[in-house]
Amino acid sequence: MLLPVLLVLSAAPVVGSSPGVLTPPLIGSPSDAALRFANSRATELGVANGSKLSVERTLSTRLGPVVYLQQTIDGLPVWGARVIVSFDDQQRVVRTSSTAKSFTAARTAALISAPEALVIAAKEIDGAWLQTSGQPFGGASKRAFFIDGELHAGWLTFVPTLKNSESWHVAVDATNGSVLWVRNLAWSSNAAKAYASSPGGNNGGVGVTPTIDVELTHLDGGFLRGDRIRAFNCCPTANCQPDAGPMRATGQSQTFGGEIINFDVAICAQVQRATNDPSLHASGDYVYAPVDPPNTPRPSINNPADYDEFAEVHAYYHVNKAYDAVRALSSGPVAQANTVPLFSMRDTAAGGDLPAVWVNVSDSDLNSAMPNMQGVYVSDTLSRTENAMYLARENMEYLLLPPQVLASDALVIYQGAKADFAYDGPVLWHEFGHGVIHSTSDWATIVTFDAYSANNESSALNESMADVIAIMTGNDPIVGVYVGQRMEPVQDAIRNAENQEKCPDVLWGQQHQDSQHFTGAVWEARKQFLGSDDGATYDAAVYAALVQFPMNVNFASAGDLIIDSVVRAFPNVSDAQAKMEAVFTARGVKNCSKALDITNSLSVNRTYFGIPGSAFAEVNSGVSIPGPFQFKIQLPRGAKSVTLHAQGFGGGGGGGSRLELLAALDRRVTFTKNASALTNDATWRVVPTSAQGVITGKLDVDAPCGSAIYLAIANTSQRDRELYEVGFEYEEADGECPVVDAGVELDAGVNPVLLDAADVSLGDKAEGCNCSTVSPFGAFALVAFALRRRRSRR
Template identity: 25%
Template sequence: MVDMRFARSRIGVGGRVLGGALTLAALVTTSAVFADGGDALERHARTSIGQVNQTTRGIALVRTATDRFGDGDTIVRFAQTHHGLPVIGRGAVARISKAGVTLRADAKVESDLPVTTLPTIMADAAARTAERWSRGSASAADAHLVVWPLRGGGSRLAYAVLPKVPAGIPSAPRVIVDAETGDVLEARDLIRFARAFTYPANPTSTPTPDLLPIALTPGAKLTSDFIDSNNCIDNKTVRPVNMYGFNAKVHVCDMLQTATANSTDDFVYPPVDDGSPAARSDTFSEVSMYYHASRAYDFFRKLSGVADAQVVEDKPLRLVANLQIPSGLQSGNFAQAADPDRALEPFSNAFFSPASGGLGEIFAQIYGVTGGGLWFGQGPNRDYSYDGDVVYHEFTHAVVDKTLKLEAWHIDARGVIDAPGAMNEGLADYFSSALAKDPNVGEYASKDLAAGLDAIRKLDNQDKCPANVSGEVHADSTLFSGALWEARMSLAEDDRMKFDAALYKSMRENAGSGDLGYDDLGKLFLGTLATDLPAGKTALETALTNRGVLPSCERIFEYTDHPISPIDKSLGGFAAPGAQTVGLSGLAPGLIQVHAKITGKPAKVTLQFDAFEGQGSASPFGNATPFTPVVLAKFGQAITWSVKGGKASHDADATAPVDSTIGGASFDIPDGATDVWLQVANKGESDGAYARLTVAFVPQPASAPATTEPATTSTTSTTTTTDDGGCGCVTVGGSSRSSRNSFGLAALLGVMATIAGLARRRRAS
């Protein structure tokens, strides 16, 4: 007999939230249910999911993973398909205890599916379209039919095109092309860049090398069943590459294994990280990278309680040390980039390139597209593979890719937010620091960025929403990672590893969608902690609430009499992603809102700001409309956004384009209005940014001359204001300053321009 106990709650279905659905609080069965093994477990999980969400009936769900934990819990995950095609980001999950109790079941499925799976656009045409949006070449074999859910419900038959990029080029493009219209639904580079992170075994904190045991024992070379280590060696190889539809040749390094075990099966090589030519191919880098990656693998296995667990998508996971890039690539000099006699240039970063284009296990099962890896640069002053935190951080990105599959942007009631990407960075920071037992990240490799930089990010902080939100994922990660670290450190030492394990288990409980806000993932964590570590739930809930993450990250800045800019001056401005970046058609919502009190009886309210052109990854070769800021205004309450069928809508009272004569937009104030909320949205497909938001009120003509005066308010601002400080921007409709990021070919081909923006030193608490 099966004893079912239900509770009322709200379950997300097809991108929508349905009130009054039944959630399975506990489905109790006997161990006999599992007597015939995995098939019975799968049936049990399907039954649990069906009881929770009856819309899954008739939906094709394919089991993609069964994760077992040391405490006896089992998580069974499913991905949705439609006539054999993967429905990206949709699926279901059930967590079942050792006793057979269903502790949690959830599903996010799409019911509004394409009528036909026969494309109008052929695969080769989709591949040609994708080439214009990427640094890689693509053929029909790289275009894979999928069902692509739209934000707000509905879906399209589409091609997921994964252009090929030569090894040594830091790019992992994915372009989604509508299989009926040929439109580009999304274009993203899936590279996960990061900064250096410290831990006791790096040249700064532990300057004396030691012979240490390797967690995953290799053979004669640094290869095991789960990780494979390589060195980026310059053998003067030249390979063809297609960048944004243009064919070229580039000089790249070759992936070789240079480390060999000695007579005692040890890998012993001297460190060489002095900026010399020898440092660009030293074998110590390969050994260091393998050691730290194997330690990270062992760490997550211990969190799962399964000694031989595969914790990342790839088996083995490829690791590459000493990455350097073609000379001239940054400046767009193709002749120089193709010259094998020119030395490769330093690469001051590290990144994770996901398997299967970041589309999940079902995509890999159907198409066999794999090939994720961790890449570590050889910078001019520091080798990134020497720093254990860098390796741990990038490894965690691979773990997130297998579990949460976080996307880049999320849309909530207040607009767009980079929470998925920021939480990806925050989790990578958090687990790196948990492994290292140190909240400061990047002591060693940070010196590659600036000699006086003692760390790249610090988890021991008090960062909050909205003050620390800017739209840059690394900068926006610290309010989330800081909350996790704060909660962890408030626990007894014996409970901290349990806290880490509960978070990791939560990540594996995700039903399939990576479109999550800060609050969504926070609540997922709290649900697991409630059963596994109640003290941890209390600590994390308190930290998330105090930092403005719960109940939601509202992102409303109170205006006083100072211009509003990101709290970190180096960021320049708030991000304004284009419709192409966030996967919408039409208007892309803004990131933040500005609230101002209306005193007296002014006639108009004006929002002025500086705008930055040419931000983001959209190609400017005529393939995307430029950043086009528009201003929204609402009186009486905050602007609310909603999404349906891939289009965003809002309830603002008025929308206005930018008036070049005032560098902003002006709105009539209705009688009796006491408050106004203003937001900058983006009507273009390309990304942009804005800063120095200033609110001014224009008096009634009858009471005073038409002058502009600042607004006043009794509310204390939660932002840090900055002056222009030579940030380099284009004032909307005003005089031109130096552009923050030009539209030149260098900006397209130079990944270093992007990298430079990622090195953000976070404030100490």
């Protein structure tokens, strides 16, 4: 299967101008002023002749309005092509950025229809849901995509599956029917009572931590459908009737291999249960008793925790709380004077609806589905999932969905085996944070390259900024105390911004883990800018930076935008720039060495090491793509060989692998990217062997006494590679060495820390806040590392 997603860009974003006052005050509305300004500098911003800019959206911030301009060609929006114009409070342009596409030709005539594109897309999705006619359910919308220097008409399609945790979107070239990329847009949380945040950790819980009286707002009345969001429950039986069977889904499913399977499986019924209608709820309000955890291994009508109204009310309240918090951050005098609206979730357009909050979710138990006499795969049970996620639904012109599949953006909140994710307010705030990102800057999912590494920093930033929105909503650095202490492996919380994480030792090549040093930097800096409003001005500055993130944002450019916004927000703090730079540099958000010294920790393996493949990275097939950092070993007695050992699939077949171990002496291996070509200057290289999940690579070297060797594990496959329990050992060089001083100073940005060792492998990577599939190495779920706070490092 092709992997996500857009165009690989360099580590530095395409920024048209440096921050600073670039114009005098511009007349007219912010959108008109931004469009005039950008059109006057179209060449500088990379807007090619034949294409145009149109106003996509104007956003309000405390510092001034921000305008998104969409590049179009023959009326088609160009995917990933946006110019951002930022104003100050006098409507002077203070920053621009552009990911507009320059192109040699435009082929905008679609040779295939939307239904035809959907058929092509469905073949890429394992478990695509088909109608009985064989035509896939789903939707499609026409776009222009950048392909080999040209713009091609294409279809952005949505392909539903039976899994509530999936939101597959596939881009199809409408000129020839080829698949461009596949992306799962899932990011893995009136009078009423709710928990102020959550029921708390093991010292608290349902029945221990008291609820508080709250007022539900933005309601239309009757059920939890408001003017901004709507809430649903999920019943194990039809309409939660005790004598009814489960709702069922029937139809066909298409596997990735093309096999068509007929199915008839149980699904949970999507209903609204919580109500203040006295004819349905005697108290005439939204007060319900919390019920958690469940007492049955599978969702059941005999278990009230699987469909309790409290979860529905609690989620509705806390998502609205985060919504109000973000709207407050977006408030600014100039924006309001120009009638620029405050933040709102995006319009899902044709076929859509208000964003949904769906609680007590369970999935069809597909693992137990067995074929009947007619060959139809039947399952009568539901399964639990330990997860909460935000699902994005792109706007579609052509849309045909099965009843259970939401046509809008949605927070999908599961009832876990030991904890209901809807009871954990910060988890809900985090998932709503993904919605904020998707409704504003919505940057691309890409691989960031620098001279020494390649990593999916864009997804890590999505997780980090969702955490930032959660901690700003609650003014608390801790996310997920309630669920974190009630799921495996047990942890104090899902994540904690009060950390000491730094690059490169924080990096694993996994988005949740890799987010933590950035979140930590934002929180650490916040404590220096609390001011007289307990951080509200700082938070508004961070939001103003967030909505300016360009499509190709990475750690360093995101850090620069936040630093610039905070400096602008605190003009009376003379050393604001120095304070912010110090924090973000010390964390390695900026100027990270991307070389981790493991000399003193050779006995401890790295738990996980993820490396992008050429399909995701959009480089030529077969090139050597590095991981998120390189390894450094000091060699006081020299070395004649270095051996890599790891677990994972090498992907080569016949005992080989699609990996490469590269090395250089007393310097990092340098990678040079030119368009889709990628080369390196390694001195030594070897292809490791792979047998029964064990990867070994012995590299013969000639390292003299007192030298240091730098090692890069590279991926030569189209597919991403995931290695586990990664370690090195070396053979000392023959002969004697003079006595040398062992006190060698580490590279800037390096702060090696021993990681918790894991004796089993992780699940295969899956999108979402906290989910996995099971790998052949064992059932050590992604949550075991993706959201883990390493307690030894507090």
